[in-house]
Amino acid sequence: MKNLKPGNYVIWVLALLVIPLSLLSVGGGKGHHDMSPAMIYLNMVIALLAYSTFTLSFVLCARIKWLEHYFGGLDKMYQMHHKMALVAFILLLSHPFLLAIRWIPNNFVRFLLSIFPLHRRLEVNLGSYALWGIILLMLFTLVIKLPYRTWKISHKFMGLFLIVALLHTFILISFSDNPLLWIYLCFISGLGVGAFLYQTVFFGIFNSGYSYKVDAIERVNERIMTIEFSPVGKKLHFSSGQFCFFNFCYPGISKESHPYTLFPTGNGNSVQIMVKALGDYTNVLHRTLKLGAKVLLRGPYGSFDFREGKKDQVWIAGGVGIAPFISWIKDLQQRPFPDLNAELYYCVHQGDDAIYTNEMKSFEEDFKGFHLNLICTAVDGKLKIKDIPDLENKDIFLCGPQTMTRSFIKNFKEMGISPHLVHYENFDFR
Ligand SMILES: Cc1cc2nc3c(=O)[nH]c(=O)nc-3n(C[C@H](O)[C@H](O)[C@H](O)COP(=O)(O)OP(=O)(O)OC[C@H]3O[C@@H](n4cnc5c(N)ncnc54)[C@H](O)[C@@H]3O)c2cc1C
Incomplete structure (x- = not known):
């Protein structure tokens, strides 16, 4: 929900700064003699805004640890990345369309041709290549929904199209046209390209990580296991x-990295x-x-923390x-946590899917401020938010499948619950 953090404002202000800066070019812009000055300016703003949002969206998915604090967690940075990239995509689509529309209704063929990389000038074709590359990758993201691993590899090509878009922009806009805008574009391009290189090339160098080894593996049920690790260094x-x-x-076991939530153990060293x-x-x-397998841990990330809430809390898993x-x-x-009063609603499909229930029940006996409500949807039906007593005045912590999180957040909104009371973690970065 809208637990707005300073990072969200800063990144949007940085992206929107391109609008006043491009105003400084009004009247001096290069354009098409058959387009009105207003149209030329509008198109330039849209193109530059597309570039600024596209470039800055790279910063949001580079897994920069010190930045996540300003956004409320890495999952929220990914969420903002999705929003910004979507805005960039819509603006990118509008840019060639606004240029081509001047051929309508007289020359429909020319209209179609001008959207493809069939121009005489290389710098214009570069923009077209970037656009079609991004359209293809967005199709994989939004429509085709490739398997996660294949999608992740395909998505890395966004960096290539960022470089092509950068060339397109810098050939068309020179320092002498608008020095302030040019400096600004250099700055955001540096951020975007830097973030992309950091994520794809230098991540391992800057994050040597923590070496651990597997000390214990326990099968909790058919589909769930716990793994305990101790540090090697x-x-x-x-x-x-x-x-x-x-x-x-x-x-x-594939070398790809996957995120998992860390549990403290009685032994201070192991996780x-x-x-x-x-x-x-x-x-x-x-x-x-x-047992004995080596693993590299990179992090920790995340700011999903019940200790930031008031004493009365509802936990929904x-x-x-x-x-x-x-x-x-x-x-x-x-x-x-003194005086904590936490009601946990643990939703599973059927009883067998629930894990750690014995430990939670014994914790419930020892600690009177905690109460477990197990909801088996196959028997009890889905949890109804309206049935949870006194929800309005409690801090709500939520973690589960995206569909569940979205639907509950919608319910909270309908019930008029303050967004500041709702804390959630997304287990899905896509
Ligand atoms: C912040 C966070 C904490 C998590 N904590 C736990 C946990 O404690 N225990 C647990 O069992 N699961 C946890 N998950 C989910 C877990 O990371 C994925 O279920 C797992 O990576 C699925 O991999 P897969 O290839 O087997 O499944 P797939 O079927 O290939 O993936 C299922 C979904 O998991 C996501 N996913 C897959 N690979 C990755 C990846 N490398 N990085 C990010 N997301 C990925 C994708 O959205 C994908 O659609 C967590 C996820 C996140 C984001």
């Missing part, structure tokens, strides 16, 4: 509910995670992982979204 410090990216280094077999990677992990709540319970066993 330096120890990772984290708060309960935070997560790390894990790269296993073990024969048969634990819970992994649900959901797809290719996690199924292989379930079948293949053995769906499926694997129980992970941060388990982490908090383990934390509370070691470090109490």
